[in-house]
Amino acid sequence: MRRLTLAFVLMASTALGNELPVRSVTLSSAGLAQIERAGEVGPQDSVTFRAPTEDVDDLLRSLIVVDTAGTVEGLRLPARDLAGEAFRGLPLRPEDFESRTRLFAALRGQEAEAGGTRGRIADASEVTAGLRLSLITERGLVTVLLREGDEVKLTDAGLAARVARAAEALAAARAADERAIEIRLRADRARTVAVLYVAGAPLWKPSYRLLVPPMGATGGNAQARLQGWAVVENASGSDWDRIRLALVSGDAAAFRQPIYEPITVPRPELPVRVAGAVQVRPDTGARPAPPPAPLMAAPAPRAAAEMSAAAPQAARLADGGDARGRIGGGAPAQPATAATAEASAGRVAFVLAEPVTIRSGETANVPFLDVRLPAERIWWIQDLSARNPLNAVRIRNASQSALPDGLATVYGLEGPEAGVFLGDAEIRAMPAGDGRILAFARDRDVQYSQSSSTTERVTRIQLRRGFVAIDLARSEETAIAIDPRGARGTLVIDVPRRPGATPRFATVSEGDYGLRFEAALDGTTQTIRLPFERAVRQDVPLWDTGLGEPVLLRWQQFDIEQNLRRLPGGPGTLERLQEILGRVADGTPGKEDLASVVTAMQELRRLLDDARMKARAYRTADQALDRARKAAEDRTGAEQQEARRRLNVASREAEQAGAAMDQAWETWQRAVIALLQRGT
Structure with missing residues (x-):
């Protein structure tokens, strides 16, 4: 150009x-x-x-x-x-x-x-000699040839x-x-x-180099060396030339707000109001007068009152009210109490001692920490179903500041492991004085297995109206058999919590991991037991409430044999109470009451069995009566007289069998009611 x-x-x-x-x-x-x-x-x-x-x-x-x-x-x-x-x-x-x-x-x-x-500029075009510019002046159109360096x-x-x-x-x-x-x-x-x-x-990203002592180190040798390095990117658009660099770790709230972007507020659009058009009705000429209207009776008093009452009501509605109350005129509701906000500060800053130079767009990895921390090599069981424990180190932050989250590369500090890569471990934020367990490998030499068992012990028995309340202490135990194969050291086990259960073993701490238990391994195979105990309430009903009230139950309208397991004295409840009674230790509160209930249930079984026998006798007599009745209807003459005599005998036997069944059923019902009235 x-x-x-x-x-x-x-x-x-x-x-x-x-x-x-x-x-x-x-x-x-x-x-x-x-x-x-x-x-x-x-x-x-x-x-x-x-x-x-x-x-x-x-x-x-x-x-x-x-x-x-x-x-x-x-x-x-x-x-x-x-x-x-x-x-x-x-x-x-x-x-x-x-x-x-x-x-x-x-x-x-x-x-x-x-x-x-x-x-005034009219036109411009490129020519060989330069730019031809056409200007409109008072005299007319003037063309000016502009060459290199000319000014407009x-x-x-x-x-x-x-x-x-x-x-x-x-x-x-x-x-x-x-x-x-x-x-x-x-x-x-x-x-x-x-x-x-x-x-x-960009986030500055810490990474650690952790040099750990050997297994079994004690005293001054039980220390780990922790070095912290930070990956830093300069994305500011400007060079950092020998700057003072600080690395801050904390949970500060951070927001973005687009205040550089122009923001317009939408507004409602109102139409332009104009005067209404003038309406004129054309003149259509004169017309004949209309005929007079017929005479009408005056409205009844009630109708007139309703009309007069409707007038102000219509006026209220026209004014913007309704039949329930008037709109407007009242004071607005008071606003709720203003919300309050609280903030807490928790941060740690690592200030580098030497100036740092990082050009725009470059990435640097700079050291920010080098400390020695108390440490202990341990075995760690997180998953009880695994076969081998984890190799881990327990460290305590003895520095004066918190350590941010990061990934640690673990090396041996001395002995055969000196300088040897052992694994990677994740370090979660660790306040000053706090401790963490860092797992970096799995120990294939040490093996363990686990099993679970549950036992129950009756602690108290109470009689209630209609049921027996049994309090149990249920023990849920996990047993771990571990073989360290001659190694000695500390074993840490993380045991999951069991809601509603109380641990019956010593715990050293609790956390997101559950309950933490420690044991010392002496090189020989040993079994570690981790029992929990929970209180359990079992209610054994003595009467099926679906049958209604015992006194209203009629044997004539009820199939005893089909509902036998639902009845007190039937199979099931008595055997269950006998089994519980056999497990109750002497001196347990309420054991005598349970024994008396078992005795009463045994008597109910005897009475129920007697009633069942009489019910079968009644059914036999009733069937014989039915056959005798049909025989009397089919006979004539002397045979009919004999059939009627047999019918009378069968009728008396059926009546006697029914009376015996009524008495046996009532006796069983009274015993059931007496049993249900026991307790509180």
């Missing part, structure tokens, strides 16, 4: 001549970075620097300016949509800057001065300035991933100014 000087396009440099350098960075485990820029600033100078566009929201909400001798006038930066805002209201578009002919075509009609001629000047200074800003914004928009920040200050002398702000940053 040929060169042409346009006076209205201000060729401003987009470079920041005196950018405030980064002096310190604090990286947070919340995914944020606190960046401090500091440097010497002249009396009339502003603070300038660049920041990634994605960080501008955070910068605008967290910026702090430290200037002890000056005054802050404000912060300026380009709009989010640079080109859109710069070209708003201009006759130009960004694509018009692609060539000078398109630029002049977009400026048609604007007044300009070129080659000593002033007029817009006579409208305001338009020229806006076009210049549009060109500058267009240049800045090509680097849309960052923004130039300018903080305007006012002071009468040079001084040091610092700017602090918080922006999003």
